[in-house]
Amino acid sequence: xxxSLSTRTVGDRTVVEVGGEIDVYTAPxxxxxxxxxxxxxxxxxxxxxxxxxxxxxxxxxxxxxxxxRVRAHEGSLRLVCNQERIxxxxxxxxxxxxxxxxxxxxxxxAATD
Amino acid sequence: MATVELRFSxxxxxxxxxxxxxxxxxxxxxxxxAVLDExxxxxxxxCSRAVGLHQSSGISAPVRVxxxxxxxxxxxxxxxxxxxxxxxxxxxxxGAADPDAETEEDEMGLAVIKGLVDDVEVSVGKDGGLIRMxxxxxxxxxxxx
Numbered sequence: 162x163x164x165s166l167s168t169r170t171v172g173d174r175t176v177v178e179v180g181g182e183i184d185v186y187t188a189p190x191x192x193x194x195x196x197x198x199x200x201x202x203x204x205x206x207x208x209x210x211x212x213x214x215x216x217x218x219x220x221x222x223x224x225x226x227x228x229x230r231v232r233a234h235e236g237s238l239r240l241v242c243n244q245e246r247i248x249x250x251x252x253x254x255x256x257x258x259x260x261x262x263x264x265x266x267x268x269x270x271a272a273t274d
Numbered sequence: 275m276a277t278v279e280l281r282f283s284x285x286x287x288x289x290x291x292x293x294x295x296x297x298x299x300x301x302x303x304x305x306x307x308a309v310l311d312e313x314x315x316x317x318x319x320x321c322s323r324a325v326g327l328h329q330s331s332g333i334s335a336p337v338r339v340x341x342x343x344x345x346x347x348x349x350x351x352x353x354x355x356x357x358x359x360x361x362x363x364x365x366x367x368x369g370a371a372d373p374d375a376e377t378e379e380d381e382m383g384l385a386v387i388k389g390l391v392d393d394v395e396v397s398v399g400k401d402g403g404l405i406r407m408x409x410x411x412x413x414x415x416x417x418x419x
Contacts, residue, residue, distance in 0.1 A: 218382040
């Protein structure tokens with residue numbers, strides 16, 4: 162399975178819906194998408210990971226890179242994820258402390274702090 | 275001797291194949307279904323790391339994956355042929371264009387492997403590195419009553 166990406170705007174937030182596998186092969190596509198969004202002036206991103214079947218450290222690296230970019234513009238990058246297998250990877254790498262992780266897109270879009 | 279041995283060109287698109295093969299062989303070997311996600315992730319991390327090392331060192335040799343069913347355990351070895359700097363020594367072997375970036379990604383992958391797998395050994399030598407991981411397995415026919 163490949164990576165699928167789609168974006169939509171909700172208020173001042175840009176929601177990136179990701180599906181499939183984020184690994185060493187597909188992560189560059191996600192990186193390009195995040196870079197493009199930031200270059201186009203979208204600094205408040207919500208990455209919806211509910212359709213993600215697989216995530217590895219390359220994918221984590223891309224998300225951290227995205228966070229770094231939006232922060233340079235005083236923006237935000239929030240994640241939406243309820244899948245235990247994916248959350249586990251954030252936990253063992255300590256990244257749950259770095260990313261705000263929400264249970265729904267509505268929740269992430271409404272979050273302000 | 276390995277139950278299944280896989281060699282693939284050091285290209286990112288083949289890492290998924292290695293994950294699928296490893297998970298399929300692990301399932302047959304009797305590794306618990308709940309642990310298969312860990313096997314898939316760990317072998318993917320090890321292979322991604324090996325691909326990165328081969329590419330950054332300009333090595334054309336394939337990455338090797340050995341999947342071995344043993345008594346009560348299933349082990350995976352992922353071997354690369356990249357010249358590694360000794361542990362604790364100066365980073366960046368010959369051909370490493372950006373030693374800092376390479377080292378960072380390398381360490382993130384290893385951190386995930388070490389966080390996931392209880393039984394893991396990482397060894398490096400001048401001819402390459404090897405990551406050996408194992409999980410308990412209960413082959414069919416030896417299932418507890």
